[in-house]
Amino acid sequence: MRQRVPLLVAVFAVMALSNAIVPVLPSFAEESTALQGAIFAAYFFGALVTVLPAGIYSDRYGRVLFIRAGLVLTVLSGILILFMSEPFAVLGSRLLEGIGAGLFIPAAMSWVNSREDHEQLSGNFMAALNLGLVIGLAGGGWFADLTGTVRGGILLFTIFALFAFLFLFMIREGKMVRAGALRLLEEGLTHHWLYASALVLLGATGVVSALYPAFTGGAPTVLSLEIGLMYAATFITVLVAAHIHLPAVPAIRVSSLLMAVGVLLCYFHPLGFVLVGALAGVVIISQMAFLADIGIPQGAAMGLFNISTYSGMSLLPFLAGVIVQFSGNDFLLAFSFTGALCLVVGAVIGRYVRRENRRVESQ
Numbered sequence: 001m002r003q004r005v006p007l008l009v010a011v012f013a014v015m016a017l018s019n020a021i022v023p024v025l026p027s028f029a030e031e032s033t034a035l036q037g038a039i040f041a042a043y044f045f046g047a048l049v050t051v052l053p054a055g056i057y058s059d060r061y062g063r064v065l066f067i068r069a070g071l072v073l074t075v076l077s078g079i080l081i082l083f084m085s086e087p088f089a090v091l092g093s094r095l096l097e098g099i100g101a102g103l104f105i106p107a108a109m110s111w112v113n114s115r116e117d118h119e120q121l122s123g124n125f126m127a128a129l130n131l132g133l134v135i136g137l138a139g140g141g142w143f144a145d146l147t148g149t150v151r152g153g154i155l156l157f158t159i160f161a162l163f164a165f166l167f168l169f170m171i172r173e174g175k176m177v178r179a180g181a182l183r184l185l186e187e188g189l190t191h192h193w194l195y196a197s198a199l200v201l202l203g204a205t206g207v208v209s210a211l212y213p214a215f216t217g218g219a220p221t222v223l224s225l226e227i228g229l230m231y232a233a234t235f236i237t238v239l240v241a242a243h244i245h246l247p248a249v250p251a252i253r254v255s256s257l258l259m260a261v262g263v264l265l266c267y268f269h270p271l272g273f274v275l276v277g278a279l280a281g282v283v284i285i286s287q288m289a290f291l292a293d294i295g296i297p298q299g300a301a302m303g304l305f306n307i308s309t310y311s312g313m314s315l316l317p318f319l320a321g322v323i324v325q326f327s328g329n330d331f332l333l334a335f336s337f338t339g340a341l342c343l344v345v346g347a348v349i350g351r352y353v354r355r356e357n358r359r360v361e362s363q
Contacts, residue, residue, distance in 0.1 A: 055303020
């Protein structure tokens with residue numbers, strides 16, 4: 001417990017600070033919505049290019065080293081955003097923050113998956129991650145109003161991240177893997193079907209979040225509450241799924257089929273977000289449990305898992321947006337396309353697993 005709590009506090013801090021800027025984003029680039037978007041996206045780009053090498057090398061050189069380094073960059077980025085006013089400087093700070101998250105997340109998930117109680121711990125870890133996203137989003141706006149400065153929430157969560165870093169010195173390193181980077185990557189890629197399912201199923205959550213405000217035209221407060229249902233449902237199901245020990249592959253397969261239903265339901269009613277968020281939680285825990293139990297290097301596995309989810313969160317909403325634009329604003333077509341991809345995952349995932357089982361039995 002002494003080692004686990006600091007990690008949960010740390011992932012909460014990293015996620016909370018990453019979202020604290022969102023409610024006040026227009027204040028950092030008032031004259032350019034494009035620049036506002038770039039500031040928001042810089043974080044994800046920094047994480048995307050870092051998660052895979054960080055995961056691979058955390059196996060070799062120490063997960064705790066990368067966990068601490070990631071939190072140092074997170075704190076530093078928060079300090080820079082507090083004192084920077086020039087939009088491109090803020091953009092650079094967000095890029096640095098994303099790099100910090102890219103170092104932290106795969107190393108932390110590798111540390112989690114290397115423990116004997118990895119399944120329950122992964123549920124607690126993902127719950128803390130999602131809670132950080134929600135609290136950062138809400139607290140960023142609330143503390144800005146409370147303090148009278150747009151940087152109020154950023155200041156709060158930067159201080160919290162600093163204390164989380166000091167708290168991390170209670171964590172001790174586990175067993176490391178002394179293999180070459182290419183060997184670790186090769187072993188991690190063995191179950192490529194799993195990463196493809198992460199790309200589609202978790203990318204679907206990005207599609208419904210990105211498209212829903214555009215076609216409903218609801219008030220921002222109402223939209224934030226409706227989309228927030230998804231995060232709340234994920235928070236609950238990661239905890240539940242981690243404690244009931246679902247069989248990983250059947251859980252992913254069933255979730256894929258139900259995710260198609262959930263995505264389409266989001267088009268007709270906001271309660272679809274509850275189903276999508278709940279299924280996302282089941283998928284995340286099932287995928288982490290599967291990767292932990294098959295004996296491959298966890299740093300490489302978590303790096304590939306994270307790059308798949310980040311790719312899905314960026315690629316699928318973009319494709320869905322293109323469909324909307326070139327179909328004459330047919331949002332139902334975009335939702336249906338995303339649902340169809342989920343059905344494909346559910347249909348083919350069993351085939352890949354059976355093929356892999358036959359390969360293992362023949363050796």
